[in-house]
Amino acid sequence: MVTIDIIGGGVAGLALAAGLDPHRFEVRIHERAPERHDLGTVYGLWPHALRSLHDLGLADPVRECARPATGVRVSTSTGRRLGGGTAPADSWLIQRPDLLAVLGRAKPAAVQSFDGAVEDPTTLTGDLVVGADGVHSVTRAAAWGCPGRRTGAMALRGVVNGDIDEFAPGDPWLQEFWGRGSLFGISANTRGVTNWFASMPEFRATKSEVLAWAQHHFAQFPAPVQAVLERVDPERVLLNSIMETPTLTRYVRRRFVLVGDAAHAMSPNMGRGACEALVDGATLAQCLSDFPLDVALREYQRRRWGRSQAVRAASGVVRRIALNWP
Ligand SMILES: Cc1cc2nc3c(=O)[nH]c(=O)nc-3n(C[C@H](O)[C@H](O)[C@H](O)COP(=O)(O)OP(=O)(O)OC[C@H]3O[C@@H](n4cnc5c(N)ncnc54)[C@H](O)[C@@H]3O)c2cc1C
Secondary structure, three states, rough: EEEEEEOOOHHHHHHHHHHOOOOOEEEEEEEEEOOOOOOOOOEEEOOHHHHHHHOOHHHHHHHHHHHOOOEEEEEEEOEEEEEEEEEEOOOOEEEEHHHHHOOOOHHOOOOEEEEOOOOOHHHHHOOEEEEOOOOOOOOOOOHOOOOEEEEEEEEEEEEEEEEEHHHOOOOOOEEEEOOOEEEEEEOOOOOOOEEEEEEEOOOOOOOHHHHHHHHHHHHHHHHHHHHHHHHHHHHEEEEEEEOOOOOOOOOOEOOOOEEHHHOOOOOOOOOOOOHHHHHHHHHHHHHHHHOHHHHHHHHHHHHHHHHHHHHHHHHHHHHHHHHHHO
């Protein structure tokens, strides 16, 4: 029986655990924050992520608690249209806790869960140690020696009460407004709330100072932005530095393998990080199921490295264009 330690029970770690046959793999998941506190912000799931969910037998349970994504529009801060279009068929919006709940329910009962942070991954005894521990991965730090890096941008985001139609009647599910070195986005959500996010160059300030800055800075942006800002509840706001994983040429090193943000954390501007994390988890499970361990890891590297690095690079380009819009 192959033993596998998975560090991190987020999107990638749970997708991997859901895809491993408990008769062939002894799996242990280590999660530092099993009681999740989340605002209920939404992920866009694109068709390739749905295909991975389908392979795990989870596409329908996800669709049941998600909402179809329809279209995207990008405009300037004065409302002039820059681009947009219809979302591809089988694109969905789902709250992170709902996605994690579906993945968690699919985890075989034999998987052992350990609550608490792993400080040193080299002390774990698994034949394979999977770093599914996000952008600040201790696995990457221990085996690759490279920490995540700041992009110089930050994101303020949250949810407000009310469906998207109350803020932007008849408009697409996602709207972004670019200009004045910043962007503001509004997207549909489920459960009667609407998602919003703002991004700007990073400066040192508290969350409430950044929120006050944003309320002033975006005051001239189009009406839907004003409607959202009027309803913002400071208790339902998150502030993050936007971090990226430095370019890695390999996701496998000795008995360590990286999945999700640990391998390729990217700017959120293409809404793809969780999708790539899902595909990583499902692909690694498939490779481990189909091949002996050494071949499986080579195959995982071959299937996932190029694609995920391309999306990471493209997301960085979109961030730079958006935040440099005049
Ligand atoms: C502003 C913003 C908006 C985004 N919007 C989208 C979007 O629309 N669509 C999309 O696809 N993606 C989006 N993303 C990206 C998405 O959130 C991530 O890419 C995704 O969560 C990565 O999944 P993961 O499993 O790799 O990491 P995570 O989901 O971060 O999970 C890592 C897990 O590891 C645990 N952990 C960490 N360290 C340890 C340790 N030492 N010991 C034990 N456990 C540990 C953590 O508690 C966590 O549960 C967005 C990100 C941001 C910042």
